[in-house]
Amino acid sequence: MKPIVPHRRRFLTAAAGLVAAAALGGCDRLAGTAFGRRALKLGEDANLFVQRLLLTPASLAREFPESAISAYFKPNGTIDPTDRDYKALVAEGFGSFRLELGGLVERPLSFSLEQLRALPARTQITRHDCVEGWSSIGKWTGVPLAELLQRAGLKPEARYIVFHCADTMELAGGGLEGGTSEAGDDEAGGTPIRYYESIDLTDAYHPQTILAYAMNGKTLPVEHGAPLRLRLERQLGYKQAKYVMRIAVVDSLAGIGDGQGGYWEDRGYEWYAGI
């Protein structure tokens, strides 16, 4: 028996080393498989399930006093869309801007900025939490999304609200990212993929879910999403779509982009961004 022990120990040490190395290298390969992706999504499913249990429609995101407003609110994502149509809107001060609201509604509607400002408004000073980890505090004024949805009237099969935005993120077929090219141009190398996001009806009717047209008491600046940006205060920054042009009510996210519900969601980020 005696000589076997050192062998066994050496074997066990080597085996443990191999397992550790394989585990580390294997993690990335596992994450690339369909099973791996599905398994990794379980965490998001659990987060959504538990947070929905804990949150009531009346659970408001924390609101801050004026004194807490960040001196510098970091603009992120697209900060200056290069799209030709959008630039034309900026040039004329969004005078001809119309927010379109359609899809599974009884009455498709369109609103000018002036009409939106005449509707009931909500002002909230909230913390914007970026998925990267930083936070900034700002004051947002806008019309609650619920006001618009009530006016349009949802059809019974309505499940999700999709926001279509003006800013090109990339060109389908390997174009430049970040809208650095002349993205209004289809010839530039493909169809522009513009930002899109989606939320479900629970969040759509939450009192703090607003389409903001003002920030810190001034007209919403271009770098923060003029003329309209979604505020969805109980979730992370990438859910707060900027440059919102069109709202579509749908029964499924399958037909939106690659089917995960948003630009970043189609690139691996969670659809439910409450954590």
Added chain:
Amino acid sequence: MFRHPLVIRLAHWINVVCLAILLMSGLQIFNAHPALYWGAASTFDSPALAITSDQDAKGEPRGIVTIGERTFDTTGWLGLSPSEGTLAERAFPAWSTLPAGQDLATGRRWHFLFAWAFVINGLVYLLYGLGSGQLRRRVIPDRDQIRDIGGSIREHLTLHFPEGEEAKRYNVLQKLTYLVVVMVLLPVMVLAGLAMSPGMDAALPVLTDLFGGRQSARSVHFIVANLLVLFVIVHVVLVLVSGVWNNMRGMITGWFAIAPPGAGARTGETR
């Protein structure tokens, strides 16, 4: 002696996997914005800690860690480190993050999945530990141990550990360390993580208040992660020097050999 019941052994090894994945995916997430702040929001021009890169006087790139007003050159390790044959500008090096490349989305998915595994495993451990009396036996020092804490410190400094009857229970420093890790550091880690969630902040605002704001919670999460790494290093070193095969057999099969007093638990020792 039979030292570790099956539930404890399983929980221990599941925890090893969870903590390794949580640490590495956590470093991946940190790399997306490698700076820490105190309070609710970020003060971008005056972080409490930042891991960045810039150029030295000769124009050579270098990695820098800034803590308050002080900077440290950490080229090769933090801020600037080798990756795929070149020097990459990233806070934590590729070998320490999951995934290795910059990929916040996948890092988050690993982190949340294994956070759930860690919490469930931890609850099973605590419930079993409380119900069976194992937890009290493992983390609460006996009265005579408290009285002789100086002796235990001496033993650790000379890397000489109890033998015989005394080796049947954990020593006092060991118990106190496990007490702090199991009852303080790990729960604080989970709570600080939850306090960063905008959804949790709406559901349970007192949690974020407890840490003094979301950015403070993020800093606490980072600091406690460092303390846990420190614990694991000390833990592994002590496992190695106090009889690695006996310790490993104990945590794998449950059976731990008690050497008779003076026999010399470590081979080669003469009387």
